[in-house]
Amino acid sequence: MLSNLSLSRRSLLGGAATAAFATPFANISVADAADPDTKALRAIHRFSIGKMRLTVIDDARFTFPAPAFAANKPEGTIGPFLDRYGLPTDFASLHMQVTLVENGDNKVLLDTGMGDITFPQNPEDNGRLAAGLATIGVASEDITAVILSHGHPDHIGSCSKNGEPVFKNATYFMPPNELEFWTQKPGTEQSFPNFMLGVGNTQLEPVRKLIRPYADGNEIVPGVTAVAAPGHTLGHHAFLLHDGESKMLHLMDTAVHYLVGPEEPDWALAVEMDQEVAAATRRRLFKQAAEERLLVAGYHFPFPGIGRIVEQGPSWRFVPIQTV
Numbered sequence: 001m002l003s004n005l006s007l008s009r010r011s012l013l014g015g016a017a018t019a020a021f022a023t024p025f026a027n028i029s030v031a032d033a034a035d036p037d038t039k040a041l042r043a044i045h046r047f048s049i050g051k052m053r054l055t056v057i058d059d060a061r062f063t064f065p066a067p068a069f070a071a072n073k074p075e076g077t078i079g080p081f082l083d084r085y086g087l088p089t090d091f092a093s094l095h096m097q098v099t100l101v102e103n104g105d106n107k108v109l110l111d112t113g114m115g116d117i118t119f120p121q122n123p124e125d126n127g128r129l130a131a132g133l134a135t136i137g138v139a140s141e142d143i144t145a146v147i148l149s150h151g152h153p154d155h156i157g158s159c160s161k162n163g164e165p166v167f168k169n170a171t172y173f174m175p176p177n178e179l180e181f182w183t184q185k186p187g188t189e190q191s192f193p194n195f196m197l198g199v200g201n202t203q204l205e206p207v208r209k210l211i212r213p214y215a216d217g218n219e220i221v222p223g224v225t226a227v228a229a230p231g232h233t234l235g236h237h238a239f240l241l242h243d244g245e246s247k248m249l250h251l252m253d254t255a256v257h258y259l260v261g262p263e264e265p266d267w268a269l270a271v272e273m274d275q276e277v278a279a280a281t282r283r284r285l286f287k288q289a290a291e292e293r294l295l296v297a298g299y300h301f302p303f304p305g306i307g308r309i310v311e312q313g314p315s316w317r318f319v320p321i322q323t324v
């Protein structure tokens with residue numbers, strides 16, 4: 001898999017994607033003096049999968065230019081789709097939510113949210129994972145494992161702070177090709193790819209010695225099994241959470257927009273590193289989720305992002321459901 005590293009940095013964003021992101025991401029920065037007290041908690045949601053207790057923490061909001069959700073389609077494709085739902089046709093706002101899995105003595109985070117990373121046009125109180133954990137009485141030292149689905153900034157933003165691991169008693173888990181890709185040295189020009197690589201270095205290098213590899217099919221910690229879901233990034237994984245017959249497929253970023261992803265699985269998101277593979281992954285996991293009537297979750301779906309995938313004509317639809 002290391003041969004994938006030969007992909008050039010240009011492959012992080014194709015031409016259409018670069019255009020779509022040019023304006024909103026022109027002034028991306030990483031905050032260096034964020035006060036955690038200003039990061040007010042908005043919401044948490046708790047439910048169970050068998051004996052595992054899950055807590056979904058509302059971490060951040062994120063605004064994408066709408067064309068980024070149909071980056072491989074002609075200009076003007078996405079507007080009518082969003083308009084059918086009465087949504088704005090120029091921007092799409094996404095949630096981000098981090099899931100804590102408590103299983104026996106294990107306290108496991110699925111990704112780490114935004115941390116102190118800021119994007120233009122997004123709320124200053126992004127990165128509320130720490131506030132969420134404090135609200136339920138979980139200290140950063142209590143976290144036993146951090147499982148990283150992939151190396152994008154909005155998923156690794158709380159791995160480290162000031163060059164030190166945030167969850168210092170945790171074992172971090174990440175696919176080797178993801179770790180190597182996102183710790184390549186960034187170039188000097190100001191661009192979104194270089195920004196992402198910069199975050200990768202800042203967040204992942206301080207925890208590198210704590211990182212263990214995982215691969216498709218591995219039960220990384222009890223009750224959490226890796227499901228290869230490549231395309232969004234080369235080593236992106238979803239996770240099957242399971243206890244006996246109780247299961248939930250956490251799609252992570254297999255689909256980023258809760259309407260576009262299931263209904264138009266072949267429409268590429270601008271940041272996808274392999275658009276055809278990402279589409280095939282969506283079709284495979286949505287088919288499985290619908291056939292097996294799996295509970296599913298999405299990292300960027302509207303909070304708390306839990307529901308089912310149901311067949312709808314030639315594609316699928318995400319249906320939010322209540323969990324208890």
Ligand SMILES: [Zn+2]
Pocket residue numbers: 152154155253299300
């Ligand atoms: Zn993401």
